[in-house]
Amino acid sequence: MTGTMTSDLPINLGPNQAHPNRGHGLRRDDGDNDGNSPVMTGKRPPAKNTKLPQLLRVITKTLTMKTVIVTGASSGIGQGIAIAFGELGANVIVNYHSDKKGATDTLKKIQEAGGQGYIHQADVSKESEAMELINKAIETYNGFDILINNAGIQMDNSFSKMTLDEWTGVIDTNLTGQFLCAREAIKHFEKKKQTDTCKGNIIFISSVHDLIPWAGHVNYASSKGGILMLMKSLALEVAPKKIRINAISPGAIATDINEEAWSDEKKKKELLKLIPYQRIGNVEDIGKAAVWLGSDDSDYVIGTTIYIDGGMTLYPGFVDNG
Numbered sequence: 001m002t003g004t005m006t007s008d009l010p011i012n013l014g015p016n017q018a019h020p021n022r023g024h025g026l027r028r029d030d031g032d033n034d035g036n037s038p039v040m041t042g043k044r045p046p047a048k049n050t051k052l053p054q055l056l057r058v059i060t061k062t063l064t065m066k067t068v069i070v071t072g073a074s075s076g077i078g079q080g081i082a083i084a085f086g087e088l089g090a091n092v093i094v095n096y097h098s099d100k101k102g103a104t105d106t107l108k109k110i111q112e113a114g115g116q117g118y119i120h121q122a123d124v125s126k127e128s129e130a131m132e133l134i135n136k137a138i139e140t141y142n143g144f145d146i147l148i149n150n151a152g153i154q155m156d157n158s159f160s161k162m163t164l165d166e167w168t169g170v171i172d173t174n175l176t177g178q179f180l181c182a183r184e185a186i187k188h189f190e191k192k193k194q195t196d197t198c199k200g201n202i203i204f205i206s207s208v209h210d211l212i213p214w215a216g217h218v219n220y221a222s223s224k225g226g227i228l229m230l231m232k233s234l235a236l237e238v239a240p241k242k243i244r245i246n247a248i249s250p251g252a253i254a255t256d257i258n259e260e261a262w263s264d265e266k267k268k269k270e271l272l273k274l275i276p277y278q279r280i281g282n283v284e285d286i287g288k289a290a291v292w293l294g295s296d297d298s299d300y301v302i303g304t305t306i307y308i309d310g311g312m313t314l315y316p317g318f319v320d321n322g
């Protein structure tokens with residue numbers, strides 16, 4: 001069974017400058033940096049956005065001074081999202097669970113693009129670790145603005161063989177982990193001063209399997225179905241407090257971990273039958289949508305799921321009249 005692997009492919013594929021509203025944000029470097037702590041490196045360079053198209057520059061303007069926590073950012077979709085925010089000038093907290101090297105690579109790419117941040121090891125399914133992840137970001141940057149609740153795993157098995165550990169393992173990480181991080185973020189957002197736009201923004205990374213049943217993956221599909229109602233109910237509860245909650249549900253996204261599935265021509269052909277747009281997605285497809293949903297340009301978008309799936313949720317079996 002897989003551990004932190006998430007392919008989610010059918011057929012078993014697998015500032016130093018502070019925020020203007022917040023005053024000085026960064027904790028001083030104590031000279032004891034272990035790679036897990038942010039370092040003050042002097043004046044923050046401007047985001048490298050001068051050649052970006054006009055629309056992106058607008059998004060960039062709204063993101064440049066923001067601080068973003070991305071859970072599960074050591075690989076795949078979380079890494080893609082973290083880099084996308086970093087490229088647009090946000091401070092990015094790169095959470096990882098077991099893959100420190102992956103998290104370090106993510107941070108390096110963010111820094112090379114002109115962004116900054118730090119890496120933070122935490123198991124989001126553990127209450128104390130989720131709390132520490134959020135509280136350290138608040139302490140370091142004097143607050144934060146966006147939580148990307150991305151960390152997720154699969155532990156697949158047929159239903160009658162599924163162990164309690166396989167059930168709780170997936171529910172604990174995918175659903176309880178997202179609940180814990182969201183709860184801590186909401187506590188912080190509720191205390192923030194009112195601004196012109198939202199006080200805080202949470203994006204749940206769900207899956208097309210919050211809609212599409214998935215045999216052999218009942219634990220995973222249940223966790224994602226749970227996220228759908230967690231997201232919507234929370235959106236309803238906190239919208240009056242000017243806190244925005246939305247979700248992104250990816251379809252089949254090629255990540256290193258499921259390379260075998262999409263690089264094998266036979267399996268790829270089978271998979272493409274489920275994707276009307278006839279291409280497998282990539283992490284940039286998700287990153288681009290996440291930065292828009294995280295920016296003030298999407299200020300009026302509340303309680304919505306964006307399906308980024310090449311049409312997978314359109315019942316592709318009905319393409320020829322069923």
Ligand code: NAP
Pocket residue numbers: 004005006007008009014071072073074075076077078095096097098099100102122123124125150151152153173177205206207208249250251252253254255257
């Ligand atoms: P991935 O490459 O396996 O990445 C999973 C990430 O989650 C890793 O960074 C991993 O950290 C982290 N993680 C796992 N357990 C954790 C825990 N207990 N605490 C903190 N972090 C933890 O998978 P992915 O494909 O990018 O998936 C990311 C999200 O997208 C998941 O929620 C998944 O359900 C969703 N999704 C993926 C697809 C797809 O096709 N790839 C489609 C739909 C939805 P370490 O590696 O450091 O342990």
